[in-house]
Amino acid sequence: MIPFPDSRLAAQIAFVVEIDRLKTVLRQTLLTDSSRRENDAEHSWHIATMAFLLAEYADRTVEIGRVARMLLIHDIVEIDAGDTFIHDEAGHEDKEERERKAAARLFGLLPADQAGEYAALWQEYEARETADSRFADALDRLQPLLHNFETEGATWKPFGVTRAQVERLTPRIEAGSKRLGAYARALVDEAVARGYLAP
Amino acid sequence: MIPFPDSRLAAQIAFVVEIDRLKTVLRQTLLTDSSRRENDAEHSWHIATMAFLLAEYADRTVEIGRVARMLLIHDIVEIDAGDTFIHDEAGHEDKEERERKAAARLFGLLPADQAGEYAALWQEYEARETADSRFADALDRLQPLLHNFETEGATWKPFGVTRAQVERLTPRIEAGSKRLGAYARALVDEAVARGYLAP
Numbered sequence: 001m002i003p004f005p006d007s008r009l010a011a012q013i014a015f016v017v018e019i020d021r022l023k024t025v026l027r028q029t030l031l032t033d034s035s036r037r038e039n040d041a042e043h044s045w046h047i048a049t050m051a052f053l054l055a056e057y058a059d060r061t062v063e064i065g066r067v068a069r070m071l072l073i074h075d076i077v078e079i080d081a082g083d084t085f086i087h088d089e090a091g092h093e094d095k096e097e098r099e100r101k102a103a104a105r106l107f108g109l110l111p112a113d114q115a116g117e118y119a120a121l122w123q124e125y126e127a128r129e130t131a132d133s134r135f136a137d138a139l140d141r142l143q144p145l146l147h148n149f150e151t152e153g154a155t156w157k158p159f160g161v162t163r164a165q166v167e168r169l170t171p172r173i174e175a176g177s178k179r180l181g182a183y184a185r186a187l188v189d190e191a192v193a194r195g196y197l198a199p
Numbered sequence: 200m201i202p203f204p205d206s207r208l209a210a211q212i213a214f215v216v217e218i219d220r221l222k223t224v225l226r227q228t229l230l231t232d233s234s235r236r237e238n239d240a241e242h243s244w245h246i247a248t249m250a251f252l253l254a255e256y257a258d259r260t261v262e263i264g265r266v267a268r269m270l271l272i273h274d275i276v277e278i279d280a281g282d283t284f285i286h287d288e289a290g291h292e293d294k295e296e297r298e299r300k301a302a303a304r305l306f307g308l309l310p311a312d313q314a315g316e317y318a319a320l321w322q323e324y325e326a327r328e329t330a331d332s333r334f335a336d337a338l339d340r341l342q343p344l345l346h347n348f349e350t351e352g353a354t355w356k357p358f359g360v361t362r363a364q365v366e367r368l369t370p371r372i373e374a375g376s377k378r379l380g381a382y383a384r385a386l387v388d389e390a391v392a393r394g395y396l397a398p
Contacts, residue, residue, distance in 0.1 A: 006378075006382075009256075009378065009382060012252055012253060013345065013382070015252065016245075016248075016249055016252065016253075016342075016345065017231055017345055017349060019245070019248065020230060020231040020232075020245065020346075020349075021231075021232070022241075022244075023230055023237070023241045023245075024230065024232065024234065031219060031222055031223065032216055032219040032220075033219075033220070033223065035223065038222065039241065041240075041241035041244045041245065042221075042222045042238065042240035042241045042244060044244050045221075045240045045241060045243050045244035045247070045271060046215075046218070046219065046222075046240065048244070048247060048267070048271055049215075049218065049271045049272065050215055052268045052271070053211055053214065053215065053309075053313070054211060054215075057208075063264075064264065065262075065263065065264020065265070065267065065268075066264070068247070068264065068267055068268070068271070069251045069264070069267070072244060072247055072248045072251070072267070073248065110252075114252065143215075146212065146215065146216055147219075150216060150219075179205075179208065183205075183208060183212070
């Protein structure tokens with residue numbers, strides 16, 4: 001990046017360039033047309049857009065711009081830590097430590113005030129205790145269900161994912177939105193009925 | 200998509216699934232690692248994230264969550280209309296008509312209130328008259344400069360883009376942020392000095 005006589009802006013631009021790598025972190029989820037695996041950046045775009053579109057279904061009062069901001073940065077740690085498949089139990093053992101280090105390095109590229117602000121926003125997302133983070137997490141859980149349904153279980157089938165495994169995550173949708181949770185349950189019923197998901 | 204006894208939510212989910220196709224609309228810009236062309240969805244993620252990170256540089260008062268929402272949906276019309284390269288003058292002749300039709304079809308998938316709201320938000324972005332849309336446009340113009348600089352002119356060189364062509368767009372960055380405009384001008388100077396961009 002070019003030398004520029006403004007170290008604050010230079011640090012922000014360095015971060016903007018660094019996070020471009022999120023476009024190369026692949027998830028297990030396929031695009032709905034099954035053409036390829038989805039990457040973290042486009043996934044983050046999708047759920048941040050969903051936040052605005054589906055804001056009316058949040059059960060508690062949320063600051064929707066803040067929910068979107070949280071979703072835009074929620075996967076940035078995966079630039080260093082990689083994507084851990086939600087049903088990969090072994091991968092989850094050291095996930096927290098890997099992601100904590102990644103957050104320190106990546107958000108640490110920003111000026112100190114923003115580094116603190118973004119690290120805190122990411123931690124809030126991870127903790128799932130506030131209204132904003134619960135609604136954000138609900139969308140992050142709902143979107144791959146839609147993709148799996150559209151692709152007739154493209155991620156579920158090769159990993160042998162069962163209905164019980166998917167249903168362990170449904171309460172996280174319900175924790176942000178009862179309505180979206182009900183939708184997810186209906187989607188799972190239909191996925192099993194159609195043979196996209198093992199009973 | 201499954202039948203669900205709530206036509207409002209069903210319409211919203213149909214839109215969420217339809218816009219997944221934005222991930223398959225390719226831009227001329229390469230990722231900063233030059234590995235491949237960028238798609239519209241990940242580009243939209245990048246600039247919406249930049250909106251929050253660089254909000255302090257907006258010259259006029261902006262509602263930054265609204266700027267981000269605008270950026271998340273600003274390219275959705277390209278699902279039908281395709282991406283028109285900024286320096287492709289012939290392609291721009293019928294761009295407006297193609298995009299108007301695309302907006303009618305795509306936002307028309309939403310419930311009527313949201314269809315109107317999102318079409319208006321997109322039109323506001325396109326008109327570049329409000330503080331929010333000018334700052335949004337500044338970021339949309341700045342990001343490909345960063346990518347071209349990082350890839351040593353990967354899009355500029357094959358299309359024979361000159362400094363004068365790039366500088367015709369700099370006022371659009373300045374219209375949203377004098378500071379980011381100054382950064383862009385310095386970046387262009389350096390790109391020419393390094394031979395990434397034709398003088």
